[in-house]
Amino acid sequence: MVSRRTARDLRNENRFEVLHALFELGPSTRQELARHTGLSSATVATLVTEFLSEGVLHIATVERNTGGRPQERLTIDPDRGRIVGVDVAETYVDATVYDLALGALGHGEVALDEHENGQAYVVDGIIRAIESAVEASGTEHERIIGVGVSMPGHVHPDAGVSVFAPNWDWHDVHIEEMLEKSLQISVYVDNPLKAVILSEMWFGVGRVVDSMAVVNLGTGVGAGIAIDGSLIRGATNNAGEWGHTLLQLDGRQCRCGRRGCVEAYLGVHGLETTLAEIDPEHPALRQPRQRDFVEAVADGLTAGDPALMDLARRTSHYLAAALGDLVNLLNVPTVTLTGWTSNALAEWLVPAVRDELPDHVMPGSLPDLTVEASQVPGNAVALGMAAFTLEQFLIRLGLASPARTRPQADPDRGLDQSRHGHV
Amino acid sequence: MVSRRTARDLRNENRFEVLHALFELGPSTRQELARHTGLSSATVATLVTEFLSEGVLHIATVERNTGGRPQERLTIDPDRGRIVGVDVAETYVDATVYDLALGALGHGEVALDEHENGQAYVVDGIIRAIESAVEASGTEHERIIGVGVSMPGHVHPDAGVSVFAPNWDWHDVHIEEMLEKSLQISVYVDNPLKAVILSEMWFGVGRVVDSMAVVNLGTGVGAGIAIDGSLIRGATNNAGEWGHTLLQLDGRQCRCGRRGCVEAYLGVHGLETTLAEIDPEHPALRQPRQRDFVEAVADGLTAGDPALMDLARRTSHYLAAALGDLVNLLNVPTVTLTGWTSNALAEWLVPAVRDELPDHVMPGSLPDLTVEASQVPGNAVALGMAAFTLEQFLIRLGLASPARTRPQADPDRGLDQSRHGHV
Incomplete structure (x- = not known):
């Protein structure tokens, strides 16, 4: 059996599209959002109400046109929270603090020596880069709603992170848990290739x-x-x-x-x-x-x-x-x-x-x-990780399901493996 | 602006899934179709009614369970029409006549000399292979609802077929029109790579x-x-x-x-x-x-x-x-x-x-x-072309839209080309 898009998935996509439209258009009326996304006015109205009630959107301006109803312009509320996007490479860790509208507020960088990449060394570098970015942006710790960390290697949603480089002998390392324990903030880990394409899709x-x-x-x-x-x-x-x-x-x-x-x-x-x-x-x-x-x-x-x-x-x-x-x-x-x-x-x-x-x-x-x-501004990996973290935040608020953001295990896979030749 | 799945596209996918489920399960009750596809009983009932009214499905058997309502088992009506799938390669033309349930009824083959591939030579080979398959299957010409032809080259939905091989100096050849004129049947042309993957998706x-x-x-x-x-x-x-x-x-x-x-x-x-x-x-x-x-x-x-x-x-x-x-x-x-x-x-x-x-x-x-x-039975290219032709038939009946089967030109593409570096 193949997987299938359900009406529920469609609804989640619609939510992300309203969000994407706001990133693209800036402050917009419900009418403009409907026109840009092709969604019905009723759908846009419902989604906007949900986003407003969670404080993800706020009303930027109210325009009074002659004769018509007052027109509200909506925008992502940048001050709803802070997100940290982190690009871990073999030669550096680069962290950026963003507001909820993914505007960069402050930046921190730690050089890594590519010849010396043990787990403790790398985790320490990540923490120091985040601390430096948080300090540079003047962010209070409790305002951070999530941290997105890109790791250079295979990031498997269940099995952890593996890096196959001569000096990174990492296998199934649960870096997410290690960082959450240390930072006391929700952490989302993914691979830089997924981060750069999300950046390019949203901002490029x-x-x-x-x-x-x-x-x-x-x-x-x-x-x-x-x-x-x-x-x-x-x-x-x-x-x-x-x-x-x-x-x-x-x-x-x-x-x-x-x-x-x-x-x-x-x-x-x-x-x-x-x-x-x-x-x-x-x-x-x-x-x-x-x-x-x-x-x-x-x-x-x-x-x-x-x-x-x-x-x-x-x-x-x-x-x-x-x-x-x-x-x-x-x-x-x-x-x-x-x-x-x-x-x-x-x-x-x-x-x-x-x-x-x-x-x-x-x-x-x-x-x-x-x-x-690429015309994506700043560090595309850090920005993409911040965008994933924003999606995760919406999921935790109940404003989206994980369907779109994570690969899904196929529950039917393997049922009929007997007739396949395993490598 | 990016393209978006609409509720209408979703509905078309649902139709194809009911059809796929019937290919996979054989004669099935509405309940079995709902269970297999994950669609609601109401959706399945509506789709089945539409398919029945166009004669694409028919009732295979009626079971009377103790106490319950009679259970109808539905199946694709193989006799609703005939489809010809044609695999044109540099060395041969292979044509197969299928019933509407994509069961093979008869086969015809014409050898091509790969050193001698002018347009008239190839078109003649295609016509002869189809005639031979039609004769072998005892098919009346008026029962053929469509012909699907795979051409070895770039098949552009608007610009026609181009083949970039030393002996096939073809550019923007409208083979679809040439064959339709000669056969007086609706013809759908695509590339063999698209045909083999559709076969693999449906039957492999x-x-x-x-x-x-x-x-x-x-x-x-x-x-x-x-x-x-x-x-x-x-x-x-x-x-x-x-x-x-x-x-x-x-x-x-x-x-x-x-x-x-x-x-x-x-x-x-x-x-x-x-x-x-x-x-x-x-x-x-x-x-x-x-x-x-x-x-x-x-x-x-x-x-x-x-x-x-x-x-x-x-x-x-x-x-x-x-x-x-x-x-x-x-x-x-x-x-x-x-x-x-x-x-x-x-x-x-x-x-x-x-x-x-x-x-x-x-x-x-x-x-x-x-x-x-691959475990796909018979000629996977011809079978895939027959499956595309079946989709086209459903589109002509108003039972599907072209969204899923053809690449779509992006109407917004090129709007902002000035900031891109054209190669």
Whole structure:
């Protein structure tokens, strides 16, 4: 039996759409919300009443038109609470405090050494980054309604977090519980690829298109994918591992154990490997930390360093090829680039990738295809985690069900496994 | 603005689910349909009444239980009409006549020479295959309610069919109109990847799981993809071109113009290339047609030919790697293999691929992953095209809207193109 959308799911989607419309339009009348979402006036009125009663929305202004009834403009009440979004990467923890309308209020960052990533070390870094952001924003602890934390690895809704990196020997770590115990706040953990695509859907090209991929370039690389307005999570919340699709069968060793993965060419270590192929003595390779290496590359490119120009050229070739695969498989109309490597190198990578992409994309998928640096403001991972945390908050208030935000185990799966060949 | 599911779409999905349930359960009571679909008894009763009034369903049996009301068992009326499903490949046209319950009644096949594929030649082959199937099934022409034709190439709902193969220099060919004019029957054209995934959803593993990929191996290769019960079409109905994702950057020349595509290793010409690398004098390479080559390979494998054993080993390595990419990107729980090469070589490929796949798949996506030869009966492309044609028939009867079956142009797309970088 396949799963089915029920009227209840539809109702939950409607709630999120009213919320999304408010993010997009700013303060709006019920009429404007109905027009923008395509929902009936009656449905919008009911949903708005529920949101108002929980204090999630408030009335921003009342306009008195000649002759008509007073028009109330509604908006998300930013002061209903505070949300912390946290981006945990192998090289840093970045925390941002947001108001309920997802406006950034303050920011904290802690550097992590990618060579030293034990659980206690990482948890301590997360706590310190959150404390720093809370202090910078002048937030009182009791006003925080939730913390969303992105972990670089496989985040399984039941089994916990596993990270498969050489220096992160984590398996089934229940980081959610560890942080909740320490912070005494509700914590939601997910994977950065899910966070960046939610950000892109709410605050980026998702305002214009329904289907898109957002490619995240940093120490690791991956893609967030949305199709027809739905985030693709996969059977075990592990979709989007574009970094572990092949660029070169039996090619460079990847840290995942496989050879020739996209990440072995486009992750920071991949860039270092490419530069070492061009000039093993290049001074940028003497930087002990990845952040400093990427900074040295960006500076050197600005200065016109020929070895680094060659690095940018080869990296753009790899990126165009790997994006071509993504487009050929999914026929998405839009790809955006995010992540700290993208941010540092976009001006060299994006034009070159646009030039080469037609050589890789099937002709039928090329017309109207757009590739651009993501326009999502601030840290897209932290913002996406804050958006998930807002959804979780609405669920706790009874204003939404978890249907849309978490992958669901299929209760019927396995019934008929006898006729399938398990790998 | 993003698209939105309306109550009307939901109602259409409900209709299809009642139909799917009948395909799965056979003759059923309204109560059984409600239990199986999770729909309310009232909804099922309304839908059944509409289907009965159009003759799509009929009452199969009436059971009189002690004391209770008589129980009607409903079934799709196979005799309401006939549907022809047609699989056009580069090497053959295969047509099957189905009853309305999609039971196969008769079959016709015409061989195509892959070196000689002009439009008139192909259209003539299609007409002859249909005539042959109609004759074999003893079908009267006026009972045929529609013909579904799969074309090997990009089938754009508005712009027609384009095929990008060396010998198929087709661009924007309106094959639908050409065939309708000749056959005087409603014709629906789509791409084989969409047909095989619809077959798999209705008659294969889709009965057990919601998300799956079905990999089609023949002259060309590609993947049909379903996520959470929805077929992935892509922005221009061009999703699934897994055959044109990379196995080897700058590797073997692919007929699409790119180098190193999966198809250059796993399409029939790819198999020929691999065998030529092993033994350029191998007698199987002397077969002028691809069908004969694959048959010679299957026969030689049965006989234990060492060069062909090596071919099977290398091909399994390529296939495991390329399936690993599909699973890593989409985290689908199930992959099935279909297509005439798969059918001929499954017993050598499937076990070897299962053995190697764990080396390619991310650990978090591996548990419960299944890979198997598709269990869809008969020609999965022809059956899928018949299922699409049945959906089109329901749409014409006013029993469904096109929302689910065709990709929709996004009326808002392009509004804000100025801020995107067109490729």
